[in-house]
Amino acid sequence: MFFKNLFKIMLLSCLPLTSTLSANDSLLIGSAVTPLNLTNGTRPLLTQAIKDHCTLLVATNDMKFYFIHPKKGVYDFTKSDLLMSFAVANDMKVRGHTLAWGQQVPDWVKNGNYTSLELEQILVDHITTVIKHFATNYPGVVICWDVVNEAYNIEDKYQKEQAKLIAQGLDPTDPANIKCPRPIWSKIGQYDANNQPIATWDPLRDYVRVAFHAARQADPDIQLFYNDYSNEGTGSSTLEVYNFVKDLKEEGLPIDGIGMQCHLRLGCYSSKYTDIVKNTMQKYADLGMIIHVTELDVSIPTTDSLGYCPTNSNDLITQANIFAGVATACLQTPACKALVFWGISYRDAKLPTTVPGFGAANPFDQYYVGTPAYNSLVSVLGVHWGKH
Numbered sequence: 001m002f003f004k005n006l007f008k009i010m011l012l013s014c015l016p017l018t019s020t021l022s023a024n025d026s027l028l029i030g031s032a033v034t035p036l037n038l039t040n041g042t043r044p045l046l047t048q049a050i051k052d053h054c055t056l057l058v059a060t061n062d063m064k065f066y067f068i069h070p071k072k073g074v075y076d077f078t079k080s081d082l083l084m085s086f087a088v089a090n091d092m093k094v095r096g097h098t099l100a101w102g103q104q105v106p107d108w109v110k111n112g113n114y115t116s117l118e119l120e121q122i123l124v125d126h127i128t129t130v131i132k133h134f135a136t137n138y139p140g141v142v143i144c145w146d147v148v149n150e151a152y153n154i155e156d157k158y159q160k161e162q163a164k165l166i167a168q169g170l171d172p173t174d175p176a177n178i179k180c181p182r183p184i185w186s187k188i189g190q191y192d193a194n195n196q197p198i199a200t201w202d203p204l205r206d207y208v209r210v211a212f213h214a215a216r217q218a219d220p221d222i223q224l225f226y227n228d229y230s231n232e233g234t235g236s237s238t239l240e241v242y243n244f245v246k247d248l249k250e251e252g253l254p255i256d257g258i259g260m261q262c263h264l265r266l267g268c269y270s271s272k273y274t275d276i277v278k279n280t281m282q283k284y285a286d287l288g289m290i291i292h293v294t295e296l297d298v299s300i301p302t303t304d305s306l307g308y309c310p311t312n313s314n315d316l317i318t319q320a321n322i323f324a325g326v327a328t329a330c331l332q333t334p335a336c337k338a339l340v341f342w343g344i345s346y347r348d349a350k351l352p353t354t355v356p357g358f359g360a361a362n363p364f365d366q367y368y369v370g371t372p373a374y375n376s377l378v379s380v381l382g383v384h385w386g387k388h
Ligand code: XIL
Pocket: 060, 061, 149, 261, 295, 349, 350
Protein backbone atom coordinates (compact mmCIF):
# COMPACT_ATOMS: atom_id res chain seq x y z
CA MET A 1 0.00 0.00 0.00
CA PHE A 2 2.78 2.37 1.00
CA PHE A 3 4.64 1.76 -2.26
CA LYS A 4 1.47 2.06 -4.30
CA ASN A 5 0.79 5.48 -2.78
CA LEU A 6 4.40 6.55 -3.11
CA PHE A 7 4.33 5.57 -6.77
CA LYS A 8 1.15 7.56 -7.26
CA ILE A 9 2.65 10.62 -5.58
CA MET A 10 5.78 10.34 -7.73
CA LEU A 11 3.67 9.97 -10.85
CA LEU A 12 1.51 12.94 -9.95
CA SER A 13 4.48 15.09 -9.19
CA CYS A 14 5.76 14.50 -12.72
CA LEU A 15 2.63 16.11 -14.13
CA PRO A 16 2.52 19.82 -14.85
CA LEU A 17 -0.37 20.56 -12.50
CA THR A 18 -1.17 18.53 -9.42
CA SER A 19 -3.67 20.86 -7.91
CA THR A 20 -6.50 18.41 -7.52
CA LEU A 21 -4.86 15.09 -6.61
CA SER A 22 -7.03 12.04 -6.37
CA ALA A 23 -10.06 12.72 -4.23
CA ASN A 24 -11.85 10.41 -6.58
CA ASP A 25 -10.13 7.10 -7.17
CA SER A 26 -12.96 5.39 -8.95
CA LEU A 27 -13.57 8.02 -11.64
CA LEU A 28 -14.44 6.51 -15.02
CA ILE A 29 -13.50 8.51 -18.12
CA GLY A 30 -15.16 7.85 -21.41
CA SER A 31 -16.58 8.88 -24.72
CA ALA A 32 -19.65 8.55 -26.87
CA VAL A 33 -18.90 6.27 -29.82
CA THR A 34 -20.46 4.77 -32.90
CA PRO A 35 -19.88 1.04 -32.29
CA LEU A 36 -19.27 0.15 -35.95
CA ASN A 37 -16.46 2.71 -36.14
CA LEU A 38 -14.64 0.84 -33.39
CA THR A 39 -15.07 -2.61 -34.78
CA ASN A 40 -15.03 -2.52 -38.58
CA GLY A 41 -11.36 -1.64 -38.89
CA THR A 42 -11.87 1.61 -40.80
CA ARG A 43 -10.95 3.97 -37.96
CA PRO A 44 -7.71 2.72 -36.38
CA LEU A 45 -6.79 6.11 -34.87
CA LEU A 46 -10.17 6.42 -33.21
CA THR A 47 -10.03 2.86 -31.92
CA GLN A 48 -6.56 3.41 -30.49
CA ALA A 49 -7.52 6.71 -28.87
CA ILE A 50 -10.54 5.09 -27.23
CA LYS A 51 -8.42 2.18 -25.98
CA ASP A 52 -5.79 4.56 -24.64
CA HIS A 53 -8.07 7.03 -22.93
CA CYS A 54 -11.39 5.46 -22.01
CA THR A 55 -12.71 3.18 -19.33
CA LEU A 56 -16.37 3.92 -20.12
CA LEU A 57 -18.29 3.97 -23.41
CA VAL A 58 -21.67 5.32 -24.51
CA ALA A 59 -23.42 4.65 -27.81
CA THR A 60 -23.95 8.03 -29.49
CA ASN A 61 -27.16 6.72 -31.04
CA ASP A 62 -27.35 2.95 -31.27
CA MET A 63 -29.02 2.22 -27.92
CA LYS A 64 -31.78 4.81 -28.40
CA PHE A 65 -35.37 3.69 -29.03
CA TYR A 66 -35.28 4.58 -32.74
CA PHE A 67 -32.38 2.23 -33.44
CA ILE A 68 -32.81 -0.56 -30.93
CA HIS A 69 -36.59 -0.98 -31.35
CA PRO A 70 -37.21 0.15 -34.94
CA LYS A 71 -40.49 -1.71 -35.53
CA LYS A 72 -43.31 -2.96 -33.39
CA GLY A 73 -42.09 -6.14 -31.70
CA VAL A 74 -38.67 -5.94 -33.41
CA TYR A 75 -35.54 -5.26 -31.40
CA ASP A 76 -32.20 -4.79 -33.12
CA PHE A 77 -29.26 -5.31 -30.78
CA THR A 78 -26.68 -5.80 -33.56
CA LYS A 79 -24.78 -2.56 -33.10
CA SER A 80 -25.10 -2.42 -29.32
CA ASP A 81 -23.88 -6.01 -29.04
CA LEU A 82 -20.78 -4.94 -30.98
CA LEU A 83 -20.25 -2.22 -28.40
CA MET A 84 -20.56 -4.74 -25.58
CA SER A 85 -18.02 -7.10 -27.16
CA PHE A 86 -15.59 -4.22 -27.63
CA ALA A 87 -16.10 -3.10 -24.04
CA VAL A 88 -15.61 -6.62 -22.67
CA ALA A 89 -12.49 -7.20 -24.79
CA ASN A 90 -10.98 -3.94 -23.55
CA ASP A 91 -12.09 -4.13 -19.94
CA MET A 92 -14.43 -1.13 -20.20
CA LYS A 93 -17.89 -0.35 -18.83
CA VAL A 94 -20.88 1.08 -20.73
CA ARG A 95 -23.44 3.77 -19.87
CA GLY A 96 -26.85 2.86 -21.26
CA HIS A 97 -28.28 5.81 -23.22
CA THR A 98 -31.25 6.23 -23.30
CA LEU A 99 -34.68 4.66 -22.58
CA ALA A 100 -37.35 7.40 -22.46
CA TRP A 101 -36.58 10.50 -24.53
CA GLY A 102 -38.72 12.82 -26.65
CA GLN A 103 -36.38 12.53 -29.64
CA GLN A 104 -35.24 9.64 -31.81
CA VAL A 105 -38.51 7.82 -31.27
CA PRO A 106 -39.58 5.72 -34.30
CA ASP A 107 -42.63 6.55 -36.42
CA TRP A 108 -44.38 3.35 -35.40
CA VAL A 109 -44.64 4.78 -31.88
CA LYS A 110 -45.24 8.42 -32.81
CA ASN A 111 -47.84 7.79 -35.50
CA GLY A 112 -49.44 4.66 -34.06
CA ASN A 113 -52.41 6.49 -32.52
CA TYR A 114 -51.92 4.58 -29.30
CA THR A 115 -54.00 5.20 -26.19
CA SER A 116 -52.39 6.35 -22.94
CA LEU A 117 -52.45 2.81 -21.61
CA GLU A 118 -51.00 1.33 -24.78
CA LEU A 119 -48.16 3.85 -24.77
CA GLU A 120 -47.45 3.02 -21.15
CA GLN A 121 -47.28 -0.66 -22.03
CA ILE A 122 -44.99 0.06 -25.00
CA LEU A 123 -42.62 2.06 -22.80
CA VAL A 124 -42.61 -0.51 -19.99
CA ASP A 125 -42.02 -3.39 -22.44
CA HIS A 126 -39.22 -1.45 -24.12
CA ILE A 127 -37.45 -0.60 -20.88
CA THR A 128 -37.82 -4.12 -19.53
CA THR A 129 -36.60 -5.84 -22.69
CA VAL A 130 -33.65 -3.54 -23.27
CA ILE A 131 -32.37 -3.51 -19.69
CA LYS A 132 -32.73 -7.28 -19.38
CA HIS A 133 -30.98 -7.95 -22.71
CA PHE A 134 -27.77 -6.33 -21.51
CA ALA A 135 -28.00 -7.42 -17.87
CA THR A 136 -28.48 -11.04 -18.92
CA ASN A 137 -26.03 -11.27 -21.79
CA TYR A 138 -23.29 -8.98 -20.48
CA PRO A 139 -23.57 -9.00 -16.69
CA GLY A 140 -21.86 -6.03 -15.07
CA VAL A 141 -20.94 -4.29 -18.33
CA VAL A 142 -23.75 -1.74 -18.55
CA ILE A 143 -23.35 -0.05 -15.17
CA CYS A 144 -26.20 2.45 -15.47
CA TRP A 145 -29.01 3.70 -17.67
CA ASP A 146 -30.14 7.18 -18.59
CA VAL A 147 -33.70 6.06 -17.92
CA VAL A 148 -35.17 9.45 -18.82
CA ASN A 149 -33.49 12.08 -20.96
CA GLU A 150 -34.26 15.82 -21.04
CA ALA A 151 -37.83 15.55 -19.72
CA TYR A 152 -37.73 18.77 -17.72
CA ASN A 153 -36.08 20.94 -20.36
CA ILE A 154 -38.26 19.64 -23.19
CA GLU A 155 -41.44 20.39 -21.21
CA ASP A 156 -40.06 23.81 -20.29
CA LYS A 157 -39.42 24.63 -23.96
CA TYR A 158 -42.90 23.42 -24.86
CA GLN A 159 -44.49 25.60 -22.18
CA LYS A 160 -42.54 28.67 -23.27
CA GLU A 161 -43.48 28.13 -26.91
CA GLN A 162 -47.14 27.69 -25.96
CA ALA A 163 -47.10 31.01 -24.07
CA LYS A 164 -45.48 32.71 -27.07
CA LEU A 165 -48.01 31.30 -29.54
CA ILE A 166 -50.89 32.49 -27.38
CA ALA A 167 -49.30 35.94 -27.06
CA GLN A 168 -48.99 36.07 -30.87
CA GLY A 169 -52.64 35.09 -31.31
CA LEU A 170 -51.69 31.80 -32.98
CA ASP A 171 -53.39 28.46 -32.32
CA PRO A 172 -51.20 26.69 -29.73
CA THR A 173 -52.77 23.32 -30.52
CA ASP A 174 -52.05 23.38 -34.27
CA PRO A 175 -49.14 20.96 -34.88
CA ALA A 176 -47.92 23.28 -37.67
CA ASN A 177 -47.22 25.97 -35.07
CA ILE A 178 -45.45 23.70 -32.57
CA LYS A 179 -41.71 23.55 -33.11
CA CYS A 180 -40.95 22.17 -29.61
CA PRO A 181 -43.45 19.34 -29.10
CA ARG A 182 -43.89 17.31 -25.96
CA PRO A 183 -42.49 13.79 -26.04
CA ILE A 184 -45.03 11.21 -27.20
CA TRP A 185 -44.57 9.66 -23.72
CA SER A 186 -46.24 12.69 -22.13
CA LYS A 187 -49.61 11.17 -23.15
CA ILE A 188 -49.09 8.46 -20.54
CA GLY A 189 -51.55 9.01 -17.70
CA GLN A 190 -53.87 11.26 -19.75
CA TYR A 191 -56.84 8.88 -20.23
CA ASP A 192 -58.11 5.86 -18.34
CA ALA A 193 -59.21 2.50 -19.75
CA ASN A 194 -62.65 3.94 -20.60
CA ASN A 195 -61.02 6.80 -22.46
CA GLN A 196 -62.02 9.28 -19.78
CA PRO A 197 -59.57 12.09 -18.99
CA ILE A 198 -57.64 11.57 -15.76
CA ALA A 199 -57.83 14.75 -13.66
CA THR A 200 -54.41 14.29 -12.08
CA TRP A 201 -52.60 13.81 -15.42
CA ASP A 202 -49.11 15.24 -15.19
CA PRO A 203 -47.62 15.31 -18.72
CA LEU A 204 -44.12 15.79 -17.34
CA ARG A 205 -43.96 13.49 -14.33
CA ASP A 206 -46.32 10.62 -15.14
CA TYR A 207 -44.12 9.05 -17.81
CA VAL A 208 -40.98 9.74 -15.78
CA ARG A 209 -42.50 7.78 -12.90
CA VAL A 210 -43.53 4.91 -15.17
CA ALA A 211 -40.05 4.76 -16.71
CA PHE A 212 -38.10 4.68 -13.44
CA HIS A 213 -40.38 2.11 -11.82
CA ALA A 214 -40.14 -0.14 -14.89
CA ALA A 215 -36.35 0.20 -14.94
CA ARG A 216 -36.04 -0.71 -11.26
CA GLN A 217 -38.37 -3.65 -11.79
CA ALA A 218 -36.24 -4.88 -14.69
CA ASP A 219 -33.01 -4.74 -12.70
CA PRO A 220 -32.93 -4.23 -8.93
CA ASP A 221 -29.26 -3.27 -8.83
CA ILE A 222 -28.37 -1.17 -11.86
CA GLN A 223 -27.87 2.59 -11.36
CA LEU A 224 -30.76 4.61 -12.76
CA PHE A 225 -30.04 8.12 -14.03
CA TYR A 226 -32.02 11.19 -14.97
CA ASN A 227 -30.03 13.01 -17.69
CA ASP A 228 -30.51 16.60 -18.82
CA TYR A 229 -28.75 19.66 -20.26
CA SER A 230 -28.18 23.13 -18.78
CA ASN A 231 -28.30 21.63 -15.29
CA GLU A 232 -24.78 22.32 -14.06
CA GLY A 233 -24.10 26.06 -14.31
CA THR A 234 -25.60 29.49 -13.68
CA GLY A 235 -28.72 29.24 -15.87
CA SER A 236 -32.13 29.16 -14.20
CA SER A 237 -32.74 25.57 -15.33
CA THR A 238 -29.95 24.32 -13.04
CA LEU A 239 -32.10 24.98 -9.99
CA GLU A 240 -35.30 23.98 -11.78
CA VAL A 241 -33.93 20.58 -12.81
CA TYR A 242 -32.54 20.09 -9.31
CA ASN A 243 -35.94 20.78 -7.71
CA PHE A 244 -37.66 18.54 -10.23
CA VAL A 245 -35.34 15.62 -9.45
CA LYS A 246 -35.30 16.28 -5.70
CA ASP A 247 -39.11 16.18 -5.50
CA LEU A 248 -39.31 12.93 -7.45
CA LYS A 249 -36.57 11.38 -5.38
CA GLU A 250 -38.28 12.45 -2.17
CA GLU A 251 -41.55 10.86 -3.26
CA GLY A 252 -39.62 7.60 -3.53
CA LEU A 253 -38.83 7.32 -7.23
CA PRO A 254 -35.71 5.14 -7.65
CA ILE A 255 -33.39 7.77 -9.20
CA ASP A 256 -29.80 6.96 -8.29
CA GLY A 257 -27.92 9.46 -10.37
CA ILE A 258 -27.98 12.76 -12.19
CA GLY A 259 -26.48 13.10 -15.65
CA MET A 260 -25.09 16.52 -16.47
CA GLN A 261 -24.73 16.58 -20.23
CA CYS A 262 -22.47 19.64 -20.31
CA HIS A 263 -22.79 20.59 -23.97
CA LEU A 264 -20.99 23.85 -23.42
CA ARG A 265 -19.88 26.98 -25.29
CA LEU A 266 -17.25 29.58 -24.58
CA GLY A 267 -19.80 31.90 -22.98
CA CYS A 268 -20.06 29.80 -19.83
CA TYR A 269 -16.45 30.48 -18.85
CA SER A 270 -15.74 32.49 -15.71
CA SER A 271 -13.12 32.25 -13.01
CA LYS A 272 -15.86 30.88 -10.73
CA TYR A 273 -17.05 28.20 -13.14
CA THR A 274 -15.43 25.27 -11.33
CA ASP A 275 -16.95 26.33 -8.02
CA ILE A 276 -20.37 26.77 -9.61
CA VAL A 277 -20.33 23.26 -11.11
CA LYS A 278 -18.87 21.77 -7.94
CA ASN A 279 -21.59 23.42 -5.89
CA THR A 280 -24.29 21.96 -8.15
CA MET A 281 -22.71 18.52 -7.98
CA GLN A 282 -22.51 18.72 -4.19
CA LYS A 283 -26.23 19.48 -3.94
CA TYR A 284 -27.00 16.21 -5.73
CA ALA A 285 -24.41 14.39 -3.63
CA ASP A 286 -26.24 15.70 -0.55
CA LEU A 287 -29.38 13.99 -1.83
CA GLY A 288 -27.39 10.75 -1.84
CA MET A 289 -27.06 10.74 -5.62
CA ILE A 290 -24.22 9.81 -7.97
CA ILE A 291 -23.16 12.38 -10.56
CA HIS A 292 -21.98 11.66 -14.09
CA VAL A 293 -20.84 14.26 -16.58
CA THR A 294 -22.45 12.53 -19.52
CA GLU A 295 -21.89 14.43 -22.79
CA LEU A 296 -19.11 16.94 -22.28
CA ASP A 297 -18.10 19.01 -25.28
CA VAL A 298 -17.19 22.66 -25.61
CA SER A 299 -17.92 24.09 -29.02
CA ILE A 300 -16.01 27.05 -30.40
CA PRO A 301 -16.39 29.12 -33.59
CA THR A 302 -14.87 27.44 -36.63
CA THR A 303 -14.18 28.68 -40.14
CA ASP A 304 -15.09 25.48 -42.00
CA SER A 305 -18.30 23.54 -42.35
CA LEU A 306 -16.84 20.36 -40.82
CA GLY A 307 -15.92 22.21 -37.64
CA TYR A 308 -12.24 21.26 -37.79
CA CYS A 309 -10.68 24.73 -37.97
CA PRO A 310 -10.99 26.97 -34.91
CA THR A 311 -11.40 30.64 -35.81
CA ASN A 312 -8.74 31.80 -33.37
CA SER A 313 -6.30 30.26 -30.95
CA ASN A 314 -7.51 32.24 -27.92
CA ASP A 315 -10.75 30.29 -28.09
CA LEU A 316 -8.76 27.07 -27.70
CA ILE A 317 -7.32 28.38 -24.45
CA THR A 318 -10.71 29.43 -23.07
CA GLN A 319 -12.07 26.06 -24.17
CA ALA A 320 -9.24 24.28 -22.36
CA ASN A 321 -10.12 26.18 -19.18
CA ILE A 322 -13.75 25.10 -19.43
CA PHE A 323 -12.81 21.43 -19.91
CA ALA A 324 -10.43 21.70 -16.96
CA GLY A 325 -13.10 23.44 -14.89
CA VAL A 326 -15.64 20.65 -15.34
CA ALA A 327 -13.02 17.93 -14.82
CA THR A 328 -11.81 19.62 -11.63
CA ALA A 329 -15.33 19.93 -10.27
CA CYS A 330 -15.93 16.23 -10.92
CA LEU A 331 -12.59 15.13 -9.53
CA GLN A 332 -13.09 17.12 -6.35
CA THR A 333 -16.58 15.74 -5.78
CA PRO A 334 -16.33 12.16 -4.50
CA ALA A 335 -19.88 11.39 -5.70
CA CYS A 336 -18.96 12.31 -9.30
CA LYS A 337 -18.08 8.95 -10.77
CA ALA A 338 -17.81 9.51 -14.50
CA LEU A 339 -16.63 12.07 -17.01
CA VAL A 340 -17.79 11.32 -20.54
CA PHE A 341 -16.92 13.29 -23.68
CA TRP A 342 -19.47 13.49 -26.47
CA GLY A 343 -16.92 12.23 -28.96
CA ILE A 344 -13.21 12.15 -28.29
CA SER A 345 -12.11 13.99 -31.46
CA TYR A 346 -13.41 16.64 -33.84
CA ARG A 347 -14.26 13.79 -36.22
CA ASP A 348 -16.58 12.05 -33.79
CA ALA A 349 -18.60 15.00 -32.62
CA LYS A 350 -22.32 15.76 -32.58
CA LEU A 351 -21.37 19.20 -33.88
CA PRO A 352 -21.17 21.14 -36.12
CA THR A 353 -24.28 19.81 -37.86
CA THR A 354 -26.48 20.96 -34.98
CA VAL A 355 -24.91 24.41 -34.52
CA PRO A 356 -23.66 25.91 -37.79
CA GLY A 357 -20.38 27.80 -37.45
CA PHE A 358 -19.41 25.97 -34.27
CA GLY A 359 -17.36 22.83 -33.79
CA ALA A 360 -13.90 21.73 -32.67
CA ALA A 361 -15.58 20.77 -29.41
CA ASN A 362 -13.48 17.80 -28.30
CA PRO A 363 -10.11 17.12 -26.65
CA PHE A 364 -8.49 15.70 -29.82
CA ASP A 365 -8.45 17.24 -33.28
CA GLN A 366 -9.38 15.48 -36.52
CA TYR A 367 -5.92 13.82 -36.66
CA TYR A 368 -6.27 12.58 -33.07
CA VAL A 369 -3.64 15.02 -31.88
CA GLY A 370 -4.33 16.42 -28.41
CA THR A 371 -5.50 20.03 -28.35
CA PRO A 372 -4.90 22.53 -25.50
CA ALA A 373 -8.07 21.04 -23.98
CA TYR A 374 -6.40 17.64 -23.90
CA ASN A 375 -3.33 19.09 -22.20
CA SER A 376 -5.44 20.83 -19.58
CA LEU A 377 -7.33 17.59 -18.93
CA VAL A 378 -4.09 15.69 -18.48
CA SER A 379 -3.00 18.33 -15.99
CA VAL A 380 -6.18 18.08 -13.99
CA LEU A 381 -6.90 14.38 -14.23
CA GLY A 382 -3.34 13.16 -13.93
CA VAL A 383 -3.28 9.43 -13.33
CA HIS A 384 -6.97 9.11 -14.15
CA TRP A 385 -6.54 10.05 -17.80
CA GLY A 386 -5.01 7.38 -19.96
CA LYS A 387 -5.16 3.96 -18.39
CA HIS A 388 -2.74 1.86 -20.42
C1 XIL B 1 -27.30 13.35 -30.57
C2 XIL B 1 -26.29 12.62 -31.45
O1 XIL B 1 -24.99 13.08 -31.16
C3 XIL B 1 -26.64 12.86 -32.90
O2 XIL B 1 -25.79 12.05 -33.71
C4 XIL B 1 -28.08 12.53 -33.17
O3 XIL B 1 -28.41 12.89 -34.50
C5 XIL B 1 -28.99 13.28 -32.23
O4 XIL B 1 -28.62 12.98 -30.89
N1 XIL B 1 -28.47 15.11 -25.95
C6 XIL B 1 -28.42 13.74 -25.88
C7 XIL B 1 -27.78 12.99 -26.98
O5 XIL B 1 -28.81 13.15 -24.85
O6 XIL B 1 -28.36 11.71 -27.15
C8 XIL B 1 -27.83 13.74 -28.27
O7 XIL B 1 -27.07 13.01 -29.22
C9 XIL B 1 -27.28 15.13 -28.08
C10 XIL B 1 -28.09 15.90 -27.09
